[in-house]
Structure formats: structure tokens, C-alpha cells
Amino acid sequence: MSKQKVGPRVIYWHRTDLRLHDSPALKAALDLKPECLWQCWTWDSHYVYRARNGPNRWQYLLDCQKDLSESITKINSKSKLFVIREGPQTLFPKLFKAWKVSHLVFEKDTDVYARDRDESVVKLAEDAGVKVIVKIGRTLYDPDELVKGNGGKPTMSISQVQAVAKKLGEPPRPIPAPKSLPDPGDTPLDFDHEKPSADPDLNKQMREGMERSFSALSGPNGDFAVPSMEELGLPAATTPHRGGESLALKRLALVCKDKEYTATFEKPKCAPTDFDPAATTLLSAHLHFGSLGIREFYWRVQDVVDEWKKGKHKVQATQPPTSLIGQLLFREMYFGAQAALGHPFHQTHNNPQCRFIPWHLPSKIDPKTKLATGDYTVNSRTAEQQFQRWAHGLTGFPWIDALMRQLRSEGWIEHLGRHAVACFLTRGGCYISWERGADVFSELLIDHEAACNAGNWQWLSCTAFFAQFFRCYSPVAFPKKWDKKGEFVRKYVPELAKYSDKCIYEPWTASAADQRKWGCVIRGDGEEKEDGKLKVYPEPMLDFGERRDACLKGMKESYGVGLYGNDKRVMDGTWRKLFPDDAEGVAEEHDAQSDSGDEVKSSPKPKGAAGKRRQAGQGTLDGVVKKAKK
DNA sequence: AGCGGGGTTGACGAG
DNA sequence: TCTCGTCAACCCCGC
Structure with missing residues (x-):
């Protein structure tokens, strides 16, 4: 032979x-x-x-x-x-x-x-x-190399990334797609098919049909085909954004074709209210799934920038960190932080870089692994209601609700919009743990990048990367800067479409007569959707001015205490002794009568009773809202 | 070492 | 309509 x-x-x-x-x-x-x-x-x-x-x-x-x-x-x-x-x-x-x-x-x-x-x-x-x-x-740089170049420490500021990047040199040019590919060999599957346990299935609630992800090794037709949504038991997607390398390359080409846009891009000037077209590139989801290579993005943009710099133009090319390239460097920064910190980067507990703030709805921690379990403690019933209303776009603040509804239906909102809703949920409104917000984003964002999500939530909650907690986004004033007529709100909160420009961001200020005239009355907590021919939009779920002051006070106090997530006192629960009133200073007034206060005070380790109560208070939004009714 | 300037993206009122 | 200073005061960074 x-x-x-x-x-x-x-x-x-x-x-x-x-x-x-x-x-x-x-x-x-x-x-x-x-x-x-x-x-x-x-x-x-x-x-x-x-x-x-x-x-x-x-x-x-x-x-x-x-x-x-x-x-x-x-x-x-x-x-x-x-x-x-x-x-x-x-x-x-x-x-x-x-x-x-x-x-x-x-x-x-x-x-x-x-x-x-x-x-x-x-x-x-x-x-x-x-x-x-x-x-x-x-990534442009191996996150582990980035960390090594940063003295073995997590990259916690953009200047650190820029300094290491300078040392490491520019990333290599992209490699073209192959012109030929070898044949695959035979594909015998004469072995047992091991199916993983579907318990717990965090996505159970959203599934509509039978979930058959693991029904056969090579799929229902035995051809290794890409599955359908039906095979996974998933309902149809609602997003207009579609994936795939072909689309990614087309979009990148479209972006780079507009040389002025590409070369003079300034992130802080991108309007979060722009839709059709959006102010930014919409390439983030492609980067997440790798349907677009990061070096492809980097060099196509850099070439445009270099060319622009050679010519004479009224508007100068922008520099990192505000430029388009700068945005990629932030991504590197978060990957570097994640690479150095590992699992704790995604939580407060045991995270040496994350400030400890006595937020509402903190994550439950597995004492053995010191990792968040995915569950959380309801230490304030009001906070839980606010969290659910935030997550479903029913806060009564049209700017916040428009963003959260866009997020839920389309899976993408502009970065500054993410700032607005994140600030509102955490340090600038509800004083709820950033980890709750990160959970919601991780489910809904089509471009959810674990490192960037955790990092940005820490940024916005002023627990890491950023500390100017006195800079607080107003749900009324901020969007006016970009969209005076409230067109963005009118699109995503259509029940308010007929409201006047003056009232669009604060519809509760409209007179009862105007509310009726404009076809939408302001009342309730979001449960009631319509009353005859009239639509119903909720009252604001909190007094923003009051809450901003309370949160600011709480942040100042927490910064003063100065604990980080890996502090022994955070880990063992004795942090409470360091806060006046056992850190209940940020609770809403009517919350004091609820069961939350004594729960926190009597139980140094928020477990047990809190867990049971959570099941009672969680469930669907309807359930929560019903319970809120006196 | 300690000081001052800067920090991708605040709000507000005065001029 | 725009720019500027104030608000109260954070951390990082470089000199």
C-alpha cells in the first residue's frame, strides 16, 4: 500500500x-x-x-x-x-x-x-x-500586552492607553480576505450528542416556541446550517439593524466616503437624538460580532484622516480621544481593564477599581466564588418599581422613555443617550446599582460588548474611570440641546406626538385641557395605556430636582467614605457602620415606611428574607405596578 | 511632593 | 444666540 x-x-x-x-x-x-x-x-x-x-x-x-x-x-x-x-x-x-x-x-x-x-x-x-x-x-492590541505595557495594571484612563499604544506602535494593516479556501473533510458524527442543561435558562421568558438549540448535532436538516429563530424558539426580531460582513463593509465604505465626516468626527458633538440617519457609524455591533475587523476600521479611517491632514480645509481633522479613532481606543481601554481585572470587572464586589456606593438593588454574591449570581436584593420597593419602569420606558420622562423604547425595539441607542439613561438610573435619579442597568443593556443591545458595557456603566455611575458626579444629565434640559422640537421623542413615544415643543420633554406641565386636545393625558404609573380615544402617559416617577440633590449628597458621602469593591468591609457587610443612617439617606421619603428600611438594618448580609421578598416584588412589570397601588 | 491644569459628551444664568 | 463663569469640587497627570 x-x-x-x-x-x-x-x-x-x-x-x-x-x-x-x-x-x-x-x-x-x-x-x-x-x-x-x-x-x-x-x-x-x-x-x-x-x-x-x-x-x-x-x-x-x-x-x-x-x-x-x-x-x-x-x-x-x-x-x-x-x-x-x-x-x-x-x-x-x-x-x-x-x-x-x-x-x-x-x-x-x-x-x-x-x-x-x-x-x-x-x-x-x-x-x-x-x-x-x-x-x-x-482588538487593535492584545489586551494582555496593553496591560503589560501599562505596568501590569488595568487601563483606567485613555491617556494610559495612548501612552502604551505609542510604545507598541501602530496596529498592522488588515489582511485581505482569502481568494481560495481548502475543501472541508468528511463530517462524520458517529458519537454521542451531549446536550447541556437548560437550567437555568436566563432567556426562558422571551422564548415563544419550543427551544430546540441542541436537538441534533448538525441541525434539523443534518446540514450544519445556520439555525433559524424558530429553531431557537425565539420571537421575530424587531430591530431594523442587520448583521453580516457584507453589510459591515458596505457601511464602512459609506462612512469613509464622506471624508469630512470621517476626518472631523467629534464624539461629544454627535446628537443622540438623530435618527434616520443616526449621528454615529452604527458599526459597533459589527465590531462586536466580528463581522467587521478592527484593523479594517482603523486603517480605512486613518487613511482618510491622513489624507485630510495633507489638504487645506476649513475644519481640521480631529484627534483622539474625540475622533473616530479615539472611540476605538476607548474600546481598547475597556478590554485592557477587563483583561487585568477578570471576573470582578463586571461587578462591584471584589473589584479593586470600582468605588463602593450603597446603591439600591445590589447584586447578590455567591460567597464561595465572590461572583455576582445574576440575582439581586430588593432593598427598596420603590427602587424596584423605578427600575422596572426605567427598563420598560415608562418613567414619565419622555427623553428617558424614548431612549429605553428605542433600545428595546431596535437594540441600539446613541452613546450619549446611553449616558442619559445610565446617569438617570444610577447617580442622577434612582440611585440604583449600575449592575442592574448593565444587565438590561446586556440583554437588549445588539452591540453589547461585555467589557465596554461594564466599563461604561462604571463610568456613568462614577464608580470608576470618571468621577465628576456633580455633572448630572437632566432628562429635560439635555435633549433640548440637540432636539428642540422633540422629534426623537415624538417618534419613540408616539402618544406624545401632538404635544407642543414647549411641553414635549415635560408633558406633566401641560394643562388638562391641552392634554386632552393633544390626545394624551398624563396620569398614573404606566400601567394604563389608554382611556377611550385618549392615550395615557405616566406621570414622572420621581421629582428630578429633589432626587438629583439627594443623589449628589449620597455620592459625596460615599466618596468621603472611600470604599472600593475589594475592601474587606464591603465584602463582609460591615460597610454599613461607615454610613450615616445605615446608608438610607438616599431613600425616598415614602420608602421609609416600606419594608426596605428594617430589612437593611436588621440583616447585615442581605440574603434570605430579601430573596423571598424579591420574588414577590419582581415578576412582570404589571405585577410590580399593581403592588405599587395602595 | 504638592500644585495646577485638564478631563471625549452638565446645568444654569448673566451679559 | 452665543460665550462665559459659577456651581462645588471629583480624580489623573505632569511638572
Whole structure:
């Protein structure tokens, strides 16, 4: 028998790099000159069950996968994106054997969950004699290198990032998409299919049909196809934003075609109220899913900027941090912070960089792991009601509600809009833990990037990165700066569409006669939607002026106490002794009579009773709102 | 070391 | 309509 020459048999594991352009890892795989190459995506129980993922982001992911698969097939009609419905930790050892795999190649991912996952996958591969190649590709700089260059410390300011970036030099140019792709090998699946536990399923509530994520390894048709929303039991997406590398490249080209826009971009001047078109590039979700390479973005923009600088123009090119490139550097900063801090970066507890503030609705902590459980303590019933009304766009402040409704229906709001709602929920209104807001964003944002989300929430809540808590966004004054006529509110809070410009941001100031004339009365807490032909919009759920002062006082006090998340007294609950009135100074007046006060005072570790009460007070918004009625 | 200037994106009133 | 100072005062950074 003649000896068969066997070249590398490579699995390229697509994760957060759903693209063919600008992929250093894919280039590394192709440089192996594989005999066969399977481009795979593994169905991840973390993504399906353990992380909050709304339908809009699911749709975006599936768009990206479909587009990638089609692009692969265009280059090699025998190939596609092989979507395999099993977690990598259990699937790969079996797949390595069945497909006689010699190499596993993937792009490095420093997200806290991904680190743990990849560590075990690398070990499994080594045990199976499979060589692993990991390449940087998701960020301009390897977050670990960024941290190393920053003296081993988390990157907590943009100047630190800029200093390290200067040392490391400019990122490499993007790698073009491959012109040819090797054939995949056979795809036998003669092994057991291990299905992960669907308990807990954090996304259970949103599912409409049967959830069949793991029904068969190669999908319902046995063809490894990208799943449909129906296969996942998910309702149809409502977002107009669609994913996929083809769209990403088109959009990037569109942005860069407008050279003045690209070269003179100034983030703080982008109107959060602009829609159709939005003021910013809408490329963030593409970066998140890797349907756009970060070096592709960087260099296409940088080339425009360099060209602009050579010419004579009335408006000068902008510089980081406000320029378009600057926005990418902030992303690097958050990835660097996450890389250095690990899991605690996503919570207050045990986070050495995050200030401790005695917020309402704090996260519950697993004492063994010191990690947030995903659940929280309802230490104020008023706060819980406010949280639910915030999350559903029923605060009674049209600017806040418009943003939250846009977020829920479209999965994207402009960055300054995120500032407005985040400030309102935390230090500038409700005094609710930033971790609650981060949870909601993580479910609803199509561009949810774990590191950026945690970092920005800490920024806005003045617990890390930013400290000027006396700069507080007003839900009335701030939007007026951008949109005097309130067109943004009229679009997303249509019941107020006929209100006058003067009243649009504070409809409660309209006379009863005007309210009726304009077809919408202001009353209640958001439960009642209409009264005959009239629409009903809620009264403001708090007195903003009063709350701003109370929050400011609370922030000042907390800064004075000066605790960080890793302080022993934060970890063991004795922090309460350091705050006057056991940190209840920021509670609303009518809250004092509720059960919240004694609960906090009597229980040094907010567990047990609080947990039970939470179930009573949580559930749906309707439930909460009903309970609020006296 | 300690001081002063700056910090991608506040509100408000005076002039 | 715009710019500026004030509000009360945060941390980072460089000299």
C-alpha cells in the first residue's frame, strides 16, 4: 500500500470573528496549507442559556453567520460555516477523533467567560494531540500586552492607553480576505450528542416556541446550517439593524466616503437624538460580532484622516480621544481593564477599581466564588418599581422613555443617550446599582460588548474611570440641546406626538385641557395605556430636582467614605457602620415606611428574607405596578 | 511632593 | 444666540 500523504486537518473555530477579511487567525490557519479546513461555529450553552440575549441580538448573530457561510461557499462551493450544536468543551474531544483533526485555530478572546472556556479547550486539544494556534484579532492590541505595557495594571484612563499604544506602535494593516479556501473533510458524527442543561435558562421568558438549540448535532436538516429563530424558539426580531460582513463593509465604505465626516468626527458633538440617519457609524455591533475587523476600521479611517491632514480645509481633522479613532481606543481601554481585572470587572464586589456606593438593588454574591449570581436584593420597593419602569420606558420622562423604547425595539441607542439613561438610573435619579442597568443593556443591545458595557456603566455611575458626579444629565434640559422640537421623542413615544415643543420633554406641565386636545393625558404609573380615544402617559416617577440633590449628597458621602469593591468591609457587610443612617439617606421619603428600611438594618448580609421578598416584588412589570397601588 | 491644569459628551444664568 | 463663569469640587497627570 502506498503511504498516503496527509496534510494538516484544521478546524478553524469562528467565535467573535464572523468574517473573512482582516482575520490574522484565519491567515494562520491557511498558512498551514491544510489538506482540509472546516470552518466551524459551536453552539454555546453559555450564549443560549446563561447569558441574557434578546431576540434582536440573536437575529444579528444569525445574520452574521449566514453571511459568513455564504461568503465561504462563494469561494469554495464545497464549504460553508459548519454550525455544530454542542458546547466546545464536550464536542471537540469527540470531533478531533472523528474528523482526524491535527490543528485547532481560533482568535484570542479575553472576555472573562471565554478565557475559562478556552483554557479548558486548549487543554483538551493538547490531550488529544491537536496543535492549537491562537492569534490576536479582536482588538487593535492584545489586551494582555496593553496591560503589560501599562505596568501590569488595568487601563483606567485613555491617556494610559495612548501612552502604551505609542510604545507598541501602530496596529498592522488588515489582511485581505482569502481568494481560495481548502475543501472541508468528511463530517462524520458517529458519537454521542451531549446536550447541556437548560437550567437555568436566563432567556426562558422571551422564548415563544419550543427551544430546540441542541436537538441534533448538525441541525434539523443534518446540514450544519445556520439555525433559524424558530429553531431557537425565539420571537421575530424587531430591530431594523442587520448583521453580516457584507453589510459591515458596505457601511464602512459609506462612512469613509464622506471624508469630512470621517476626518472631523467629534464624539461629544454627535446628537443622540438623530435618527434616520443616526449621528454615529452604527458599526459597533459589527465590531462586536466580528463581522467587521478592527484593523479594517482603523486603517480605512486613518487613511482618510491622513489624507485630510495633507489638504487645506476649513475644519481640521480631529484627534483622539474625540475622533473616530479615539472611540476605538476607548474600546481598547475597556478590554485592557477587563483583561487585568477578570471576573470582578463586571461587578462591584471584589473589584479593586470600582468605588463602593450603597446603591439600591445590589447584586447578590455567591460567597464561595465572590461572583455576582445574576440575582439581586430588593432593598427598596420603590427602587424596584423605578427600575422596572426605567427598563420598560415608562418613567414619565419622555427623553428617558424614548431612549429605553428605542433600545428595546431596535437594540441600539446613541452613546450619549446611553449616558442619559445610565446617569438617570444610577447617580442622577434612582440611585440604583449600575449592575442592574448593565444587565438590561446586556440583554437588549445588539452591540453589547461585555467589557465596554461594564466599563461604561462604571463610568456613568462614577464608580470608576470618571468621577465628576456633580455633572448630572437632566432628562429635560439635555435633549433640548440637540432636539428642540422633540422629534426623537415624538417618534419613540408616539402618544406624545401632538404635544407642543414647549411641553414635549415635560408633558406633566401641560394643562388638562391641552392634554386632552393633544390626545394624551398624563396620569398614573404606566400601567394604563389608554382611556377611550385618549392615550395615557405616566406621570414622572420621581421629582428630578429633589432626587438629583439627594443623589449628589449620597455620592459625596460615599466618596468621603472611600470604599472600593475589594475592601474587606464591603465584602463582609460591615460597610454599613461607615454610613450615616445605615446608608438610607438616599431613600425616598415614602420608602421609609416600606419594608426596605428594617430589612437593611436588621440583616447585615442581605440574603434570605430579601430573596423571598424579591420574588414577590419582581415578576412582570404589571405585577410590580399593581403592588405599587395602595 | 504638592500644585495646577485638564478631563471625549452638565446645568444654569448673566451679559 | 452665543460665550462665559459659577456651581462645588471629583480624580489623573505632569511638572
